[in-house]
Amino acid sequence: MKTKTFMVALLCSLMLVVWGCSANQQFASNLTDDRIKELREEYPLSAGSPAYVQTIDVSFDQILEISDAVIIAEVLKQNENFQATLSTEPGTPEGDLAEKDKAQGIEPYQPTFVSYEVKVHQVIVGEEVNENINLFYNADFVGVEPDLKPGMKIVTSIKEGTAPEQKGSYSFTRYATYYVIDDNYVLSAFQGNTEEMINFTKQTDGKTLNNLVERIEELWAN
Structure with missing residues (x-):
């Protein structure tokens, strides 16, 4: 007994x-709400848009549809800004704009881009890339897109550039970027207002990196 x-x-x-x-x-x-609030001092949410640019919220899922890959990477340094010549193929929006500018005696639009060198730790989904690559975004969005610092780790979707000056470099966007905290948690770089974006943020923001990786793999598979 x-x-x-x-x-x-x-x-x-x-x-x-x-x-x-x-x-x-x-x-x-x-992560606790207090810890997230504390971390937001260093990893702020990207908000707003340039006064002369009209933007719309784009969901993580929509960004994945046009991405080449999603990576986990560490920021090594910020490069010098560079300019790129956009495609002006006839019949494309860029081509039509170039024709209008030419007719008015205006120099073709040659945007400037902010660039970072990063070390790729993992390709979560998509095409394989080199260990060290450059990420970029249009400099018109400085103060809107994430302000990356050396040593930061991020999860982000990437799309290879099409201009000659962008060869081997990849664009990225706040709409599909997360900061990696303590190698184990993630904070979103952007929170949208649509129901889909709010739900995705609730499922991933402040949660583990593994959780985000699993969500990305599910979205990519579908």
Whole structure:
């Protein structure tokens, strides 16, 4: 009888330990609101748009549809800004604009781009890329797109540039970028206003990196 009682007590103790571990794992899978608020001082949300540019919110899923890959990367340095000559093929919006500018005696639009050198730690989905690559965005969006610093780690979707000056470099956007915190958690660089974007942010922001990776793999597979 004592043996039976002992076994029951031991079983109950083991169950409590398991429940305790599960509770700790659940707690550890989320950053606290206070911690997120603290981290936002260093990793702020990107908001707004240039006064002369009209933008619309684009979901992570929509960005993936036009991406070459999604990577985990570490920022090594910010490069010098560079200019690129956009395609002016006849019949394209860029070509039509170039024709109008030419007719008015205006020099063709040659945008400037902000560029960062990053080290790719992992390709989550998509095409393989070199270990060190350059990421860029249009300099018109300085103050809107993420302000990356050396040592920061990010998860971001990338799309290879099409202009000659962008060869081997990839564009990225706040709409599909997360900061990696302590190698284990992520903070979104942008939070949209659509129901789809709000739901995706709730499922990923402040959660574990593994959770975001799994979400990305699911979206890519579908």
